[in-house]
Amino acid sequence: MRAWVVHQPGPMATGPVRLIERARPEPGQGELLIRVLCCGVCRTDLHLAEGDLPPRRPDVTPGHEVVGEVVEAGPGTVRFRPGDRVGVAWLAGTDGSCRYCRRGAENLCPRSVFTGWDIHGGYAEYLVASDAYVHHVPDGFSDAEAAPLLCAGIIGYRALRRAELPPGGRLGIWGFGGSAHLTAQVALAAGAVVHVFTRAAAARDLALGLGAASAQDSFDDPPEPLDSAIIFAPVGGVVPAALAALDRGGTLAVAGIHLTDIPVLNYARHLFQERTLRSVTANTRGDAEEFLRLAQQLRLRVTVTPYSLGQADRALADLAADRVSGAAVLSV
Ligand SMILES: [Zn+2]
Ligand SMILES: [Zn+2]
16 A cells, blocks of 8 residues: 655655555554545644654654544454444544543543554555544545544644633634634634634635634734633744733633744733643543534534645645645545
8 A cells, every 4th residue: 555654854845754655554453444535634744744743653654634434343343343434533542541541631641642653644545543542523524524623623622622712702813724723613603702813814814714803913913802812833932922912811722732942931921910821732532522523513614725645745845834725635
């Protein structure tokens, strides 16, 4: 089968990813063999390719927004059978026994493994995934539309909850790509007023089209103080701006797995008056279930920029250069 691998992490211009031929994997105990139909291109894949995230195994196949069809159910699988349309997301396994797992915070499990980082992901024709960590794909979405729900959507949903947005509150969003454009719709459906901050003009247009109250450049002042904010851009430099934009008691959540360094903060301008800065780390399977149900109920509109499997390197380069509208998705 064809599969992309991260061979030599570095800037996209240096060609860090390669398309290779590899044997089709076999499903082990509790695993499903899945034929990939579509795989979303997440910024985390770019961080892995460019070396911002240290590789956990050589020549790993990236991709953790996989919509596929089960072709073989290994021994001990109980949830899915051949022919089912399924989704494979970032969280691929946990120990189920540590203090975090036991208190319902499996997203913090120190022994968790991740799709497309510890185990081969969906930039390929097939992958295997643990039956217990695979998701039902909601109806009403094409394969390409469903793919970005599986990380961009789920992580954005967790970030929104971590941002403690009050009912009818004012939400600021920094960066407006795959994750943000889904999260904004969830917030708007709950009655929020959404203000978007991004340097990309096409992303500002997309935000306004989806119902954002305003869209401006990353470092522009907010039109009004914010109750909550989420940073999706991997840019630590916007943290002080987002904190300064918060009203008293406001909360800023940083959604990404990687952020460049945060500049020195000033206590009075950025944190006093009980403003809160918090991170978002992966997700639980419960987050995923809740979000996928909500995506179907709200009929989220997914904006997709399509690529073929053979164009994964181009999709990553376009993501790096802010040339993707909504979410990039590979069709296999
Ligand atoms: Zn654990
Ligand atoms: Zn992701």
